[in-house]
Amino acid sequence: MKTFRSLFQSLLLLTTLSLHSFVSGATIDPKRFDELNKDMRIMKKIIETSIADDNRYSNRVEAIYLADQGMVFTIFSSSLIPLPDFNGDWEAWGESIGAHTLSVVRDAIPAVAPVLPPEARAEMEAEIEDSLAELEGEFSGPASDREGLRELREQARQQREEYRDNLRKLREIERESYRAETERKEELDKERSLVEKAIEKYKSQLQQYEKKMAELRETRQKKQLEQQMAMMKQTISALCDYQASLRTLPDDEHVTLIFEKFGDSRKQDKIMVFKKSTLEDCESTTSGINKLISEATQYSQ
Template sequence: MKKSSLCLLLAGICSVSAQAATQLEELSKELEIMSSIMQTSYKQNRDRKGISVRNLQATYLAGQGVLFRVQTSGSSQYRFSFNGIDHVIPVPPVAPHIEMNGNAIVIENEGQVIEYESIGDELERVRELFVESGEKLSELHSKQRELNWEIREVERRNRDNEFEKRHAEGERRKELEKEAQELQKELAQIRERQREVEKYAQQLEEERRDVANKRAEAAQEQSKKFLAEFEHNTADILCKYGSGLKSLPDGEHITLMLDNYAGGKGRSKNQDRIYVFDYKDVQACVAGKLDTQKLLSKANTYEF
């Protein structure tokens, strides 16, 4: 009797294990189909001048639900900074950084990192502007070094003049006094040229900063637009095709993670933007008991 009970127990365990394995296998197939649907939908609704979904990966977390990890367009490779001539002009407030990769522009401003795509000519104009202004700043740096050298040389000659004048008399003293006046005029002219260089360098910095600020504002708008469209598309997909995840156990969730998308305020790195949908809410939307806006409002959305 005991042996028979043990056999039945083992058979039951094996049956449950086989069912669980079959369910996971079915869920894996459903996830593959759902991922393809989502990628196609995001691609069709893509704004070619804005942020786009670059990659989507899906996995299942037992007892929790399915997770879709979404990556948006581009990673940064080229950084354009606003380091000017520190000893020429006062250090300005920290200016935004622009980074570029192919058709993507990434702007970092006060800890916020926003990325969006741009089309050829516009991107090239931005890049040319920063390359050209960087070359001009380098030239100004060299010019400032030359002016500093000229000032030191005139000041040296003036010291020699003053030393000789202390021991000179008559006509020689008058000649040295005249030469001292000419040296002062020469020094004043050099300092005026130096002020012009400083003024131009500051103007150039302001122009670069103005362009970057405008780009940052445009990128903020692109980010808002992308999020609104992404959230709408996501809710629409779940309401239309969420029933395709029929192997997902009741009580679990469908989670989407925008990878490294949100600016990490006060942190050294960005955060993920996460949307957690209860599977029962998705089923209700599929059945027409919820609309897309209601489904979005019931999602747990946060950044981490």
């Protein structure tokens, strides 16, 4: 009966609190379990509030208690549109956003267009544009950088088209030169020389383009790391400022923070494990937080 009651309480908390807690009724008292879940729920809300920002993209926190181990908080930083790995060219990223947006628009607009007045449809389209602008602002840096990126990509497109045209011309010259008379061959040689110079110019421009893209990727990755570190420090600061919410956690257990896709690889999670004792007297100052980070067990998986 005790085991059934404990299991029932666990399922009830799982449904009403969405904390996905799993413990065995044989190893923890139901009343203490209730208290732990209550404190964990409070800390979960505190963390969510501490990392909340003023844009439309949500940061989600999940919590779980593991008996004899401690509380585990998983922090998800999610966005409206799923993003691919940024190790590739940003043009591919832009095209993926466009494809995603077009699929959404194709599905949504035909279904509502017959019943919406023109001004409402215009408002919808404006909202879509604003959403894309906000997304681009979130991941592409200042407006000047975004404009520079767009110009760079447009220049690269034009250069690629010119390069293909020049290669085609070069093949035509080679074919004609094979059968041409001596006088015509001299003219073709001059044309070939001009085309080859244009091709060499393109190669030089391509190197400049690749260099600029590398600089932009480095800038974005640096910004991403700064944002990740800021979120991690905000989360740790919340643990220090509201450590009273951990009072029911046994002294020999831990608080684990899992930051989704914050590891060295974007596919890995960054994990920090803190002893409860290190959180009892911590300070949410810069030096205090840095000290906590240095004392935590850290790894990626």
